[in-house]
Amino acid sequence: MKESLTHPDEWKQLLRRPNLHEDTSLHHAIRGGHKLVVELLIKEDPELCDITNAVHESPLYLAVHQRHSEIIDSILKVLPSPISYKGPKGLTALHAAVIRTTKRKLEIAHVTSPEVIKEGDDMGWTPLHYAACFGNVKAVKLFLQHNTSVAYVLDKEGASALHIAAFRGHVPIIDLLVTSCPDAWDIINTKEQTALHAAVIGRRANVVQHILRKPNLEDLINEKDTDGNTALHLAAVHKRYAIARRLALDKRVNRFATNKDHLTAFDIFFARNNTANRENSESMKSIFDSQLLVAVFIATVTFAATFTMPGGYNDDGPNQGMATLADKVAFKAFVIFNTIAFCFSTQALFLRYDTSFLSDQEKMEYAMSVGSSIQLAILGMLLAFASGTYVVLTRTSGLGIVPYVVIGILVVDYVIGEQKSWLIQDSSLPIILKGFISLQ
Known part of the structure; x- marks a missing residue:
């Protein structure tokens, strides 16, 4: 037995041997929070960091998900050796860093390629989508510093991070996005709805008020979706009466606009x-x-x-x-x-x-x-x-x-x-x- 393990590759094969769930010894060590064992395994075989299990969990994703900050540090030190960021359901370690609360969640972005920042999960949500949803200002700033083009990435329903922030009512996130990408106001989803439409549907009067205070947004305010509905139409459709009143009182809003059924919001x-x-x-x-x-x-x-x-x-x-x-x-x-x-x-x-x-x-x-x-x-x-x-x-x-x-x-x-x-x-x-x- 000893003779069979004298070759380095044979030691690596033993360390990489998976169980029924395709977890390696490194996965087990991370789940147990054993920092010293993790460091020892990575030292012997850095490529362990690139192996995912049956549910597509990479060691880095698992460490972030488990909130093991010191283990995250140990894995990141392996660079430039191959490291997988993969997680289940199309998530990556960067997604988990935003969703889960870890001390090192933002630092992960510093070692992440622009392509990983733009990578979407099974819903098409990038880490920026999640940051916009949860109102994580620091994460949004960091992502935009690395790659502003991520602001234009749409999920499978055509929603951008700006749509998500408007729907959730996060005004600071909206300001960050449009400051870095002024033309983000023009982004529309698969229903040709703008961020203002999303704010109305989400019942976010604060966002509607904030957008109406912005100059030079007449086109956005009166933009129609695939059904010909403006934001004012949707306010009437969804019974957002306080929002409808605020929109109707704005002189830039076209209150006589008709949708594809030839109805005004008043109708x-x-x-x-x-x-x-x-x-x-x-x-x-x-x-x-x-x-x-x-x-x-x-x-x-x-x-x-x-x-x-x-x-x-x-x-x-x-x-x-x-x-x-x-x-x-x-x-x-x-x-x-x-x-x-x-x-x-x-x-x-x-x-x-x-x-x-x-x-x-x-x-x-x-x-x-x-x-x-x-x-x-x-x-x-x-x-x-x-x-x-x-x-x-x-x-x-x-x-x-x-x-x-x-x-x-x-x-x-x-x-x-x-x-x-x-x-x-x-x-x-x-x-x-x-x-x-x-x-x-």
């Missing part, structure tokens, strides 16, 4: 608004129908309870026909609560009787009134149930108070839920119309 807004109104009308009808059903149910139940009193009636004597438990406090409470439930459910029926002649606003107000009446009717019915249960369980008072306890818990839970719903309710209303004042 799109009102078409959507009318659709929403129809949907609201249908929703209002559904609400009224539900309220009517509940009101009829409560009125029926409480009306029937009036003639089927708890405990029954006296069959003879001077009190014949009177409720046997009429002198009980709980029975009197039952009668009061049952009456309240019946009256408020009946009131809800009267309020619901005819709303066809009302406007949408008046229907909403009526729906709220009907809802309030039904809420009080439901509460009265619950309390009548609890009182009726208690009055027939006088001798077992412990069991008789159970309905009160349960109803109390339900009421408290409902009140808390209502308060939460008010806190999270969005009361903002679309204000796009203000941006179209000059159209009148």
Whole structure:
């Protein structure tokens, strides 16, 4: 055995021998974070740094992914020997350096060729795309210092780093890109959309505001995509009303521009608004129908309870026909609560009787009134149930108070839920119309 390992190439073959996952001894040492072992292996066979495993992980990529800064240093010292930057899914060590947080992530670019800086992953994203996405200003600066042409590289959907930065709302990254490459404003994706389009779709009002403050960008502001939509059109399509208002108020924006369907942004807004109104009308009808059903149910139940009193009636004597438990406090409470439930459910029926002649606003107000009446009717019915249960369980008072306890818990839970719903309710209303004042 010893004799078979006397030749240097045989030692190298042993060091390079892969396991079932095609990991070499160097891959194992990096995963374990064993810096001294890594240095020893690289010293014996520097070409180990150029071998990838079954999932295309190179030693350098693995070291960056594992955040082993000292091991990264040891691997980079191997230059100019062959070093692979490859990683899974088309990623490189430079991608991982941007995605993962390592002390040496930026220094990797200093030893990276311009071609590696421009190399895209399976989505076509270069390291600059990722840096723009995460708002990594230092990485963007370094990439642009090495190779400004990377700013023009498009991913598989035609998006540049500028599109990504605009969509994510990173204004400092946008400034860096257009300062190094002023004509980057003209980059369009596969849908012929500019960075302004991307900002609108991403709901980035800060980016839209920033772009509108730039001089000499009239062509960009009114640029149309493959559907003929300008940024203002997309703001209306995607219901970005605050952005639409800001765009419409800018004098450079062509508010009369039409898309391929011959629609202006104003047309799109009102078409959507009318659709929403129809949907609201249908929703209002559904609400009224539900309220009517509940009101009829409560009125029926409480009306029937009036003639089927708890405990029954006296069959003879001077009190014949009177409720046997009429002198009980709980029975009197039952009668009061049952009456309240019946009256408020009946009131809800009267309020619901005819709303066809009302406007949408008046229907909403009526729906709220009907809802309030039904809420009080439901509460009265619950309390009548609890009182009726208690009055027939006088001798077992412990069991008789159970309905009160349960109803109390339900009421408290409902009140808390209502308060939460008010806190999270969005009361903002679309204000796009203000941006179209000059159209009148």
